[in-house]
Amino acid sequence: MALDEKTQLPVAPRTPTNTAARTAWHQRRPKHPVIFTVLLIVSVLMVLPFAELVISSLRSTNAVNEDTWLPSVFEWSNYKKVVTLIPFWRFARNSVVLSALFALLTTLSSAVVGYGFARLRAPGKNLLFGLLISTMMVPQIVTLIPTYLLFANFGLVGTYWPWVLWGTAGAPYAIFLYRQFFSSFPKELEEAAVIDGAGRIRIFVQIFLPLSRPLLVTAFVLAFNTVWGDFIAPNLLLDQDNTTLAVGVGNGYVINQGFPLPNLIAGGALLYVVPVVILFLAAQRSYVRGFANSGLKG
Template identity: 75%
Template sequence: MAIDENHLTAVPAVQASAPTPPPVLGKRRRRPSRRHAVVFTVLLAVSVLMALPFVQLLISSLRPAAEMTSDTWLPSVLDWRNYADAVKTIPFWAFGRNSLILAAVNAFLTTISSALVGYGFARLRAPGKNLLFGLLISTMMVPQIVTLIPTYLLFANLGLVGTYWPWVLWGSAGAPYAIFLYRQFFSSFPKELEEAAVIDGAGRIRIFVQIFLPLSRPLLVTAFVLAFNAVWGDFIAPNLLLDQSNTTLAVGVGQGYVNDKGFPLPNLLAGGAVLYLVPVILLFLAAQRSYVRGFANSGLK
């Protein structure tokens, strides 16, 4: 059979189309919305306003004595001698040692005793427990000035005025805010964890020391920092209960920088205040991660 080549038509070859690869989805950068920009601006403005007093204090600590009443924002020269004179005018290091001892001992006792009480409120059953916890929290509403005179009379009758024993007793009694944080945090622990320890023969104290305390390290740091800062910055109690020989740095900085005529020395006061803030700032910078995590974990249920 003959094939007419003139009538043959070229048939285009059908090429198998390769599957189109899916587009690679890159990480899209989320553009900040207008709401986020407004929130960021507000937070930045609040942060600047809160930092202004500290900036002003730092500038005043470097200002010469003759320019303390000047209206200029920056001093003409930086007088670094204010820090050296602030240390020499009062027994700065002795007062600082007293404050460090009081703050560290009280913070340690407050941290441990508050953890123990918070564990009891969270994990133990007793009649009237919620009522007692409510009374404990209500003491946070009582101003310190209300209990000032009764506290002084109590320690005076016990012969503890002029000693450091009041801070030991305060630390051993715990702090309501720390007890509240521990109670909230320990309440979030599963019951199976405690039941397994009981089956293994562990008692309440062993469960508290070996299980609950190691798991609450961020909260331990938080309670310690709060208690340390409270004692370090307290002016009323040391001024009322301690003598001039064993008083704290807060009292020394607040009352010691005066001249022979009794007039204050603002440049030395500013320099001493800056040095007074350094230990607290260093402590917070060292513990800020655990500090924030402790507050965050205390609200979990």
């Protein structure tokens, strides 16, 4: 048996199992416990509203104002009422179609404009880009009434054409991301394609777009969430038949006297956010990589 060098007392040999377990524990232990604790507290605080939403959706109508945190009886039938009290699935289909259409058009049109700002030379290009970025600071509520009057004059109210036109025009934040990303491409790559006989459109489609897949996903997710979470524009420009789920959840869960039903509103809101969460989780890796590749990281 081995002896301790200082005390000359026998020391039990370290078994491989104990050594491996100790090594694994040290590897799992956070290197910065203070930062880890702060992040854990912040994460819990961010999850609490979502947990309260779930709990509120399971309360009965008579127990909405209870002082207890957990309801005495969980009303799982509330979710059946959520999807039957209003045409929930029709509104959800409208939201998916409208959001996906706008996101696809915005992603492609913004890529074209971003490529132009990044790779083409033209007088006043920087001034135009500055004006484009300045529009990001204009609140939507400022242009809401003029936009409504403009679409009403052309007979587009009650249709999806406003979102088609908005998507075709691109989005300033997406154009900025594409411009930052495309500006980092070496000139030699473009010059080699020109020598091979490729034109601007072919260079854009066959070289720049395939290399910008993470950014394409990022722009698509951002544009999709913009329309999915919008309440004001669909409420103003669409009819009751073709409106979105945001308007249906916000206005549909009321009783005959006009009073809202908080438990059903909570249940509808919970089902309303599920598709967006699934979309983000599915595109999370490309989403983060798109921001990193666009030059936004420090």
